[in-house]
Amino acid sequence: MKSAITSTTNAMTSPPVNAASLSLGEQLQSLYHLVRSLTDHIVEPLSVEDCGVQSMDDASPIRWHLAHTTWFFETFILRSQADYQEFNPHFGFLFNSYYHSIGKQYPRSRRGLISRPGLSQVREYRQHVDQEILTRLQREDFAIAAEPLLRVGIHHEQQHQELMLTDLKHMLSCNPMWPVYRDDPFDACNAPASTTPTSDEWIEIAEGVYPIGHDGNGFAFDNESPRHPTYLPNASLSSMLVTNGEYLEFMQAGGYERPEHWLSMGWATTQQQHWDSPLYWLRHNGEWHQFTLAGLVPVELAWPVTHLSYFEADAFARWKGRRLPTEFEWEAACDQVASTATTPLDQEPFADVLFEQDKCIHPTRSPDGLMGTVWQWTSSSYAGYPGYRPAAGAVGEYNGKFMCNQSVLRGGSVATSSTHIRSTYRNFFPPEARWQFSGIRLAK
Incomplete structure (x- = not known):
């Protein structure tokens, strides 16, 4: 999913019951943690091998999505902080997508050829950036300055969560064994199974x-x-x-x-x-x-x-x-x-x-x-x-x-x-x- 990026200062989700008692930094910490946790939940059923496959040019490996969404927070929020130490200087080239004004990018169609950094190192990268973001949000001055771009990054990650689900579905469909991502039941349908609902409304x-x-x-x-x-x-x-x-x-x-x-x-x-x-x-x-x-x-x-x-x-x-x-x-x-x-x-x-x-x-x-x-x-x-x-x-x-x-x-x-x-x-x-x-x- 591709969309332009801008932001406002309103909450992404319905605020907690006691939102009035939370500082801006605490509200942003909660939102950030919520979205990053859903990404981890999406990846949980996957093997290391699942996370490295690119099944077509339009799709990206799951490992790349994990790194790219992290790169966004590092590039647009943390790198402007004088005391921030970049995790790996090569990641800017590997995990940039279409931001030409930021620098060159590794070709999209070849993302599946990158076996390193491996999934474990990408997870270390996510943990590093998460710790930096969450710690700095304890300072209200940082929270106020970072809020617009942080909300952009949160919505950007939600876009990639959707792409992760559609990309991994395409990847699994290429396997003639028809592997199961999660053996969950289907939601109840509004009509009986194996019938065609008709509506003139x-x-x-x-x-x-x-x-x-x-x-x-x-x-x-x-x-x-x-x-x-x-x-x-x-x-x-x-x-x-x-x-x-x-x-x-x-x-x-x-x-x-x-x-x-x-x-x-x-x-x-x-x-x-x-x-x-x-x-x-x-x-x-x-x-x-x-x-x-x-x-x-x-x-x-x-x-x-x-x-x-x-x-x-x-x-x-x-x-x-x-x-x-x-x-x-x-x-x-x-x-x-x-x-x-x-x-x-x-x-x-x-x-x-x-x-x-x-x-x-x-x-x-x-x-x-x-x-x-x-x-x-x-x-x-x-x-x-x-x-x-x-x-x-x-x-x-x-x-x-x-x-x-x-x-x-x-x-x-x-x-x-x-x-x-x-x-x-x-x-x-x-x-x-x-x-x-x-x-x-x-x-x-």
Whole structure:
């Protein structure tokens, strides 16, 4: 997941009950520890060998994610401290990602070739930086100065937690033994197993001008701003995500064989890649199965379909006689239903919630509102809002330069933390990307 970086001083999560009695440094210590601990929890079931594999150019080894998120805190916060001693001068080259103004980077496609530093040394690196950050936060002057960038680093790590889950899933899927990441039960579905829920309920958007973008209250990345008025004609968004059963109907109707449903680039891509089903689907004993983080399981028709490219989502919508929503329609509809949703975000199937409940990281139901379960492709190309300016400095380098040949996704997924998502959040990937938990919400 890639997004611009900026920050505000509001809390990332709901404050503790006694937040008023905590100093700023104590609040930041708690947030920092919470997020870094979830990263450790994600890695806990993995072997040393698991953490060093890079299964494709778009993915990174788990060990690299652990080091890179640590490098962020060291580079942007600790290195400015006169009394800080850098852990290893070579790590700046190895674990820099796209920050060209900071220095050169080791090629992304070759990260899996780096066997040293090993996992144990990367963990020592994390412990070193954690101790430095937590100790210095005991000083209120440091906490005040570091707060903006520390909150950026916390949200940056949450982005990489999601990438760790999707990257390790892709890595494990390359093993013909179909290994299990965690043998957790699946979340309860809203419909009986092996049935296809149908819903004619639509969220109506009345013609009018809607405020789009972040309002400045709380944390946001700079690609969510500036807030601006946007005219929308009458439109409707489905209250339900497209399911495996519905997508299977598309497949059985020859959807992957009929070019009239596909954009030109999409048809060329599906032919070159020999796609005939969502990523991680395969025929096993004559039946469709899908690989999950709990291993290989039969395709449940009622579960939301996931691991689709933009091209596949768009082709399905055309076949269905519908379309994908624009990101502006999606945001307006999300804000409209938020007041009536009965399930708070911290109870929807987001990654932190599923880990807390020991449930499998896999989408099994539509969310109560529009946020959660799978990232939802929109028809919008990723571009800056009117008046957009990248954030100043190196931390703002990670967004505006990607505003080309990318499509916007909204809503978060089962790999996203509940404290990381909001209605204005703009995710973006190339239209052929499939390894994220990406699915479909139709519009008309």
